[in-house]
Structure formats: C-alpha cells, structure tokens
Amino acid sequence: MPLLFVYGTLKRGCKNHHLMNGLGYLGEARTAPGYRLYDLGDFPGMIADEADPAGVTGEVWSADAAALARLDAFEGVADGLYQRAPVKLLAPFADQQVHTYLYARPLTGRPAIGQTWSEL
Numbered sequence: 211m212p213l214l215f216v217y218g219t220l221k222r223g224c225k226n227h228h229l230m231n232g233l234g235y236l237g238e239a240r241t242a243p244g245y246r247l248y249d250l251g252d253f254p255g256m257i258a259d260e261a262d263p264a265g266v267t268g269e270v271w272s273a274d275a276a277a278l279a280r281l282d283a284f285e286g287v288a289d290g291l292y293q294r295a296p297v298k299l300l301a302p303f304a305d306q307q308v309h310t311y312l313y314a315r316p317l318t319g320r321p322a323i324g325q326t327w328s329e330l
C-alpha cells in the first residue's frame with residue numbers, strides 16, 4: 211500500500227483533516243523539486259512542474275485501501291478533479307512509495323503560491 215502525502219486541506223489543523231481519522235501520521239515532509247502549488251480559492255492544487263526548484267511541504271500518512279478509496283471519492287478522482295499519483299519526496303521518505311493528489315484541471319489564471327499552503 212502506498213503512503214499518502216497531503217499538502218492542503220487534509221493536513222493537521224485544516225478543515226478536511228477529520229477525513230484522515232484512522233490513518234497513521236508519519237511526519238512532515240517535502241517533495242523533491244519539481245512540484246508547484248496553486249491557490250484555487252478554498253483549497254490548493256499541486257502539479258508536477260520540471261522548472262520548479264523548491265518543492266512543496268506537507269505530511270506523510272499511512273493509509274489502507276479503504277481509506278484511500280474514501281479519500282479518492284472526496285477529492286473527486288472519478289470526476290477528474292484530482293488524480294492520485296506517485297510523488298517524489300525528500301528524506302526520510304525518499305525511498306518510499308508515496309502517492310499524492312495532483313490537480314488534474316487547467317490552472318489558467320490561478321495564482322502560484324509558495325512552497326506551503328495554509329488555510330488562513
């Protein structure tokens with residue numbers, strides 16, 4: 211089962227964090243360079259972008275198949291809003307199989323934000 215990297219509303223203290231109930235927190239993490247965050251209003255979207263030098267911060271969680279299926283439904287994977295896909299993290303998670311929710315719709319006109327999304 212892949213681990214799950216969350217960078218937005220699913221993080222601790224954020225508005226959808228209750229959906230992480232029953233999953234196991236493994237620690238804060240950062241992607242390798244090559245990912246960028248965008249502000250989509252009430253939530254962020256992350257995409258792969260080779261030109262990015264910095265990466266994105268978030269948290270790593272362990273999840274079972276049922277939890278991943280539940281989160282996929284919440285994140286609109288079947289509707290093409292996000293895609294759950296492998297993500298490259300830095301140490302100590304660099305050698306692990308980790309998935310994340312990459313934003314799957316156009317980002318035209320959306321502002322790029324820094325390396326970390328926060329709710330406020």
Ligand code: PCA
Binds near residue numbers: 215219254
């Ligand atoms: N929820 C997922 C993807 C973006 C969002 O707000 C997350 O926290 O990683």
